[in-house]
Structure formats: C-alpha cells, structure tokens
Amino acid sequence: MRALVSSLRRICTASPRLLSINGVSPAQIRRDCALLYHGAALSDDRRPLTRNRRHLYHLASSSHDDTTIYALSTASGKAAIAVIRVSGPACRQIYEGLCPGTSFPKPRYATLRKLYTPHEAPSPSTLLDSGALVLHFPAPGTVTGEDVLELHVHGGPAIVRAVLAAIPKCATPGSRHRIRYAEPGEFTRRAFANNRMDLPQIEALGETLSASTEQQRKLSVRGTTSSLAARYEHWRSLLLQARGELEALIDFSEDQHFHESPAFLCRSVSRQVRQLHSQIEAHIANAMRGELLRSGISVALLGAPNAGKSSLLNRIVGRDAAIVSQEAGTTRDIVEVGVDLGGWLVKIGDMAGLRRAGLISPDIVGAVEQEGIKRAKKRALESDVVIVVHDGTTELDCEVTETAKRCVELGINVVVAVNKMDKLVDPAAFSEWRDKIQNALHVSPERIFFVSCKGDLGSSTATTDAGDSGNIKSFLQGLLDTFKDMTTALVPDSEPDPFIWQESLGATERQRVLLTECASHLDSFLTAVQSDVETEATAPSAVGSPEFELSRPLEDTHGGYGIDIVVAAESLRLAAESLARITGRGEGGDVEEVLGVVFEK
Structure with missing residues (x-):
C-alpha cells in the first residue's frame, strides 16, 4: 500500500491532465489514497462539489429568474397603510396593469396613483384604491437584487384583498414572466441568492422582528451588519492559506527545494492555527452568552418554606404572581413568570420550599410536596441564576445550603437575599449573616443582599421612582449587574480591539x-502535526537537517510523517468547510483555489 501511494502521487504530479476525471484533481486523488491508507476515506457527502455539480446547483438556484413574486409586507388586519411588495422582472408589467395610461415612477421617488382592475377600462366601478403611493426600485440595488415595486395602499382588509387579487391578473397572454404569490421567506431567499444578504444577516433579521426587550434589540441590530460574515470569511481564508502551504509540501516536496524544512513549516502553520483556535473558542463562548439574551435568563428562587420566595417574586414582577400565605408548603409546583427586567428577558421560577421529613414529624412532608421539592432542586441545577432566599429570623437551612453549594460548584451564578431585614434589630446581625453565608457558600459580598418584602407592591418595584422600600431596588440592581456580567462579551488576550467582539454575541x-x-477539526489538525513536529525537532542534526528531509519522499519518513501531513491538510479543509456553511457561500477551497494560494506564495 505504501508503494501504491508513492506511485500514484508521482503519476499525478507528472500527468495532472490525464487524471482530471469528472472535476476530481490529482491532489484529491493523492489525498484520498493517503486517507484510505489510514482507513479514513471520505464519504461522497463530504467531498467538495465538482464543476458539474456546482453548475447544476447554480442552475437550480437561478430557476426563479423569470418569476415575479408579490406579498403583503405589513401585518394583516385593519390599519391605516398596508405595503405590498413585488419583486421580479414583471414589475413594469404589473404597474401598467394597475395604473393604465400613467408614466412609470421615477426610481426611488414616491408617486401618487390610482389603482384599477387590470385589462379593464378605468372607471369608478373598476377603481381599487383612490390614492396609493407607488415606488419603484431598480435592480440590482434593492433588497432582493431584482426590480422591486412597492404599493402603499389604504390598509382596509377589503382594499388589500382586492389589490392582491388584481396583481396576478396583470400578466399578459404570451408573456414569459410568471406572477405568483411569494412563498414564506422567498424574498429573503432571493436576497441571499443575489448576494444582497448572507446567512448571518438573515438569521439576525428574524431575531430583529421577534425582539421584545432592549437587550434583544441590541443583539439583533449587531447581527444585521455584515461584520460577522466578514469575520467568518476571514477565518476561512486563513485556513485556506494554511492548507495551501501543506498542499505544497505534499505535492511538490519531491520536485522542488523548499527554503523551510517540513517541521519548520508545520510549526509555522500550527502557530497560526492555534491562534485562530483560541479566537474561535472565545467566539463560541460569546455565542453561548448571547443565547442568554436571545432566549432569556433562567432564574430560580431557592429557599426553605416561608422564607419569602413568593413574596420576593411578587415584588420583582410588581404584581401578585404567586400565592403568599403563612402556611408552609403553599407552593408545590414551579410557578414560571417571564418579565422584562432592565432590558433583559428573565424567566423566574418560584418553587417549593426545601425541607426534610422528620424534622418536626415523620409525615409532615407529603408525597405531593416531596415531588415539588424534587422538581425545585432540578430546576435550580438547570438555571442560569439561583436566588437563595433565607429567613433572617431563623438559622441557615441545611437542605437549602447543600443545594446552593451544588449550584456554586456547577458554576451557576448564585445571589443571596436575606429576607425580613425589618425584624433584624441588632446591627451586628447583618455582619453575622454575611459571614455565615460567605463561609457556607463562598459567595462574594457584592451578591449578598438584605431585603424586606413587607409593604405595598406598587411602592418599591423596579419601575417606580419611590424610595427604596425594603431594599428591593438595590437587590434588583445587583441582579442586573449579575446579568450584565453574564452577557458581556469575552475578549481573547491576543485581540487588540475589544469592541469587535461584541458582535460575536449575535452568533x-x-x-x-x-x-x-x-474547532474540533482544528484540534484534529494540531494532534496530527504535533507528534511529528516534536519528533523532528528533537532528532539528531544529521537526520533532522533540511537537506536530509527533502532528499527523501515524505511517505517514506519514519512514523508515517507524510500520511499525517495529508490528514492534517484534510482537517484544515473540513474546518474551512464548517466556516463556509455558516455564511452559505464558498467551500473549504477547491483545487484551483489551493494551487492559486501556492503559486501566489
């Protein structure tokens, strides 16, 4: 097998044109043979598209060129104005059908027109709308990259239905342009096909339309720019260049004399890949932080019965969301409340109080309450933030403390609220409580608050300007500071500009x-080259010299050095393809691209 690989590689280098079959290059044949030797042959679905397959793909994606689509762009229902958008080559034809005998609007200027039923003489009986604003946007500088016509009509449901029904009737007999109602998301698909938007922008557009809080709005607006896609493409080009260097080592090392030894070249590429890997890892971590802004921060209220969890929940949301009673165990199941807290979407869960059976009587905790306690612990361990509520007039509850410790060990953000501060007469009690909590949970003093839920709900919520009754506002500000710490972008040490990493929250x-x-493929690359680099770096000078290394075929190097280089190059290709799938454009680099990088360098 080793001799077969060597022979095939020499034949591919000597006669590249004879082996170019169905768009598969000699370099691909060499790579696949080497991978077969390793038992890691590529499957068809992971190969780059050949020229023929790429051609068929472009034919399929351009099949809508003669079709004009239209749809209602504003929300359905009664409104002052409704906007109907038309995109495609038949925009002028639709305008002439709806506005017969009038001049075509000047590009990007609003023009007042009357709309009539197509192919019928204009009259009061055929009038659809007595005053519509018509705008024309010529291609390619439009949202879809095609000619776009916008009809701003009166927003009555009957008028909108009449105009929508009239648009497909504007098609003239024998015309090659079809007119039909747009499928869901078809305007956006055309914008992508015509390079007006990339996939990250499209995803951010959907989030912009569904944003309900200020932080979600900021997150989605960051993503509507092309900066994210530009960063992914920059990373892809770096991997393409690195792969080009390795491909040059594989393809031409037997015929050309390189100024650098294979080990030195691998070390140079490894440094670049390692730096890129750290940036991608930081990007992944920031994407997880951005997901908290997008889907909401999960908060759990943890405490013993009658500690004041439900009362604190009601004070946070400013209404009676949970039942408050002196009877222990009032809350059995989890009460979920969603609230916009300072711009963050927060999902707060009030849960059953934690206590153990047998502390007062053997059967004080019934089966239903036991199930509630079990669910409460599970909900706390799955939350992003846990608010531990303690009754300031009693001792620390061991069951609550043990669960809170597990949350701290799992890296969950823990905030402590000591309730019923109005009953703490001795000032030294505050210091004692703070010391006990720090010793038990190792929580920083900035996350320990003394509150009182006694009083009117409307007098001390976050939305009022009244005095800070019960220290609730200070507690809420501490929560917001915690949310901010959790959702602030991480910046790698090697990055000089921290502001550009804010965009990674929108991933x-x-x-x-x-x-x-x-990142997984980059790990595979570093694993593939690390052992060989270390082996050659520590080899004797006579054997490890550049002249010695370049005087023999790579596949004959002891330890399978050449095979590992092939696998390493393949790992870079797969990593680049993962980045290409994010933007939806390009590939990991076909043979022409790789050779272009090689000859350019």
Whole structure:
C-alpha cells in the first residue's frame, strides 16, 4: 500500500491532465489514497462539489429568474397603510396593469396613483384604491437584487384583498414572466441568492422582528451588519492559506527545494492555527452568552418554606404572581413568570420550599410536596441564576445550603437575599449573616443582599421612582449587574480591539454548532502535526537537517510523517468547510483555489 501511494502521487504530479476525471484533481486523488491508507476515506457527502455539480446547483438556484413574486409586507388586519411588495422582472408589467395610461415612477421617488382592475377600462366601478403611493426600485440595488415595486395602499382588509387579487391578473397572454404569490421567506431567499444578504444577516433579521426587550434589540441590530460574515470569511481564508502551504509540501516536496524544512513549516502553520483556535473558542463562548439574551435568563428562587420566595417574586414582577400565605408548603409546583427586567428577558421560577421529613414529624412532608421539592432542586441545577432566599429570623437551612453549594460548584451564578431585614434589630446581625453565608457558600459580598418584602407592591418595584422600600431596588440592581456580567462579551488576550467582539454575541445556535465543529477539526489538525513536529525537532542534526528531509519522499519518513501531513491538510479543509456553511457561500477551497494560494506564495 505504501508503494501504491508513492506511485500514484508521482503519476499525478507528472500527468495532472490525464487524471482530471469528472472535476476530481490529482491532489484529491493523492489525498484520498493517503486517507484510505489510514482507513479514513471520505464519504461522497463530504467531498467538495465538482464543476458539474456546482453548475447544476447554480442552475437550480437561478430557476426563479423569470418569476415575479408579490406579498403583503405589513401585518394583516385593519390599519391605516398596508405595503405590498413585488419583486421580479414583471414589475413594469404589473404597474401598467394597475395604473393604465400613467408614466412609470421615477426610481426611488414616491408617486401618487390610482389603482384599477387590470385589462379593464378605468372607471369608478373598476377603481381599487383612490390614492396609493407607488415606488419603484431598480435592480440590482434593492433588497432582493431584482426590480422591486412597492404599493402603499389604504390598509382596509377589503382594499388589500382586492389589490392582491388584481396583481396576478396583470400578466399578459404570451408573456414569459410568471406572477405568483411569494412563498414564506422567498424574498429573503432571493436576497441571499443575489448576494444582497448572507446567512448571518438573515438569521439576525428574524431575531430583529421577534425582539421584545432592549437587550434583544441590541443583539439583533449587531447581527444585521455584515461584520460577522466578514469575520467568518476571514477565518476561512486563513485556513485556506494554511492548507495551501501543506498542499505544497505534499505535492511538490519531491520536485522542488523548499527554503523551510517540513517541521519548520508545520510549526509555522500550527502557530497560526492555534491562534485562530483560541479566537474561535472565545467566539463560541460569546455565542453561548448571547443565547442568554436571545432566549432569556433562567432564574430560580431557592429557599426553605416561608422564607419569602413568593413574596420576593411578587415584588420583582410588581404584581401578585404567586400565592403568599403563612402556611408552609403553599407552593408545590414551579410557578414560571417571564418579565422584562432592565432590558433583559428573565424567566423566574418560584418553587417549593426545601425541607426534610422528620424534622418536626415523620409525615409532615407529603408525597405531593416531596415531588415539588424534587422538581425545585432540578430546576435550580438547570438555571442560569439561583436566588437563595433565607429567613433572617431563623438559622441557615441545611437542605437549602447543600443545594446552593451544588449550584456554586456547577458554576451557576448564585445571589443571596436575606429576607425580613425589618425584624433584624441588632446591627451586628447583618455582619453575622454575611459571614455565615460567605463561609457556607463562598459567595462574594457584592451578591449578598438584605431585603424586606413587607409593604405595598406598587411602592418599591423596579419601575417606580419611590424610595427604596425594603431594599428591593438595590437587590434588583445587583441582579442586573449579575446579568450584565453574564452577557458581556469575552475578549481573547491576543485581540487588540475589544469592541469587535461584541458582535460575536449575535452568533446563533446554528453558527455556534458549526464553530464547534470547526474547532474540533482544528484540534484534529494540531494532534496530527504535533507528534511529528516534536519528533523532528528533537532528532539528531544529521537526520533532522533540511537537506536530509527533502532528499527523501515524505511517505517514506519514519512514523508515517507524510500520511499525517495529508490528514492534517484534510482537517484544515473540513474546518474551512464548517466556516463556509455558516455564511452559505464558498467551500473549504477547491483545487484551483489551493494551487492559486501556492503559486501566489
């Protein structure tokens, strides 16, 4: 097998044109042979598209060129104005059908027109709308990259239905342009196909439309720019260049004399890949932080019965969201409340109080309450923030403390609220409580608050300007500071500009998964080259000299050095393909691209 690989590689180098079959290059044949030797042959679905497959793909994606689509762009229902958007080559034809006998609007200027039923003489009986604003946007500088016509009509449901029904009737007999209602998301698909938007921008657009809090708005607005896609493409080009260097080592080392030894070249590429790997890891971590802004921060109220969890929940949300009673065990199941807290979407869960059976009587905790306690512990361990509520008039509850310790060990943010501060007469009691909590939970003093939930709900919530009754506002500000720490972008040490990492918070879950896949391939690359680099770096000078290394075929190097280089180059290709799938454009680099990088260098 070793001799077969060597022979095939020499034949591919000597006669590249004879082996170019169905768009598969000699370099690909050499790579696949080497991978077969390792037992890691590529499957068809992971190969780059050949020229023929790429051609068929472009034919399929351009099949809508003669089709004009239209749809209602504003929300359905009664409104002052409704906007109907038309995109495609038949925009002028639709305008002439709806506005017969009038001049075509000047590009990007609003023009007042009357809309009539197509192919019928204009009259009061055929009038659809007595005053519509018509705008024309010529291609390619439009949202879809095609000619766009916008009809701003009166927003009555009957008028909107009439105009929508009239648009497809504007098609003239024998015309090659089809007119139909747009499929869901079709305007955006055309914008992507015509290079007006990339996939990260499209994903951010959907989040912009669904943003309900200030932090979600900021997150989505960051993603609507092309900076994220530009960063992914920059990373992809770096991997392409690194792969080009390794491909040069594989393809031409037997015929050309390199100024650098294979080990030195691998070390140079490894440094670049390692730096890129750290940036991608930071990007992944920031994407997870951004997901907290997008889907909401999960908060759990943990405490013993009658500690004041439900009362604190009601004070946070400013209404009676949970039942408050002197009877222990009032809350059995989890009460979930969603609230916009300082711009953050927060999902607060009030849960059953934690206590053990047998402390007062053997059967004080019934089966239903036991299930509630079990669910409360599970909810706390799955939360992003846990608010531990203690009754300031009693001792620390061991069951609550043990669960809170587990939360701290798992890296969950823990905030402590000592309730019923109005009953703490001795000033030294505050210091004692703070010391006990720090010793038990190792929570920083900045996250320990003394509150009182006694009083009117409307007098001390976060939305009022009244005095800080019960220290609730200070507690809420501490919560907001915790949320801010959790959702602030991480900046790698090697990055000089921290502001550009704010955009990484807008990475979606799909992007995060592909970035994780890319990082995994980079790990495989570093594993493939590390042992060989270390082996050659520590070899005797006579054997490890550049002249010695370049005087023999790579596949004959002891330890399978050449095979590892091939696998390393393949890992870079797979990593680049993962980045390409994020933006939806390009590939990991076909043979022409790689050779272009090689000859350029």
